[in-house]
Amino acid sequence: MTFKNKAKGARCENELYDILVKGGYRCIRCAGSGTKEESNADLIAGNKNRKFCIEVKSSKKTDKYITKKQIEEFMIFADLFGLEPVIAVKFNRQGWFFLSPRELEDSGKNWKVSLKIAQEKGKRFSQFF
Numbered sequence: 137m138t139f140k141n142k143a144k145g146a147r148c149e150n151e152l153y154d155i156l157v158k159g160g161y162r163c164i165r166c167a168g169s170g171t172k173e174e175s176n177a178d179l180i181a182g183n184k185n186r187k188f189c190i191e192v193k194s195s196k197k198t199d200k201y202i203t204k205k206q207i208e209e210f211m212i213f214a215d216l217f218g219l220e221p222v223i224a225v226k227f228n229r230q231g232w233f234f235l236s237p238r239e240l241e242d243s244g245k246n247w248k249v250s251l252k253i254a255q256e257k258g259k260r261f262s263q264f265f
Contacts, residue, residue: 148194148226149178155232156181159265176206176213179224186265189219191237194226198251207237207247222264227251233258234265 149165156163156179163181179190191210193200202223214221223235233254240247 145192145194149192151226152190152192152224152232153179155261156265159261161265176209177219180217180219182219187217187219188222188265189214189217190222190224192224192226193249194228196228198227200225200227200249201243201246202240202249203246207240211237223249225249225254225258227254230254232261234261234263235259 153163153165161181161183163179165179166177177189178192179188181188181190189210191202191206193202211221213219221237223237223240224232225235226232230251233249235249235254235258237247239253239257240249241253242248
């Protein structure tokens, strides 16, 4: 991952962090997410009723690919801590969509979230949280 991509990813994580906090959730951004083996989530958020483990993605294109290994480790992490796993994806000029990892498409060696699937199966912030 290039520095530019890391910076964009960090901006998106911070943006979603702010949205969650304004929405009444307590939230932490996981340091080193995506760069260290042990960091399997980007954000952890919760309130009295629900707790989430969130993987944050963004894309200029209509498809975003995530390695199967990354999703597997993310799911293990969420299960270990008793958190609800969420894929948060932001498509340029389309905004945020929130999906369960079960809604990702199998594309062979990767999982894929397409804009079409996000629009059909994903939820907006107020619908999901």
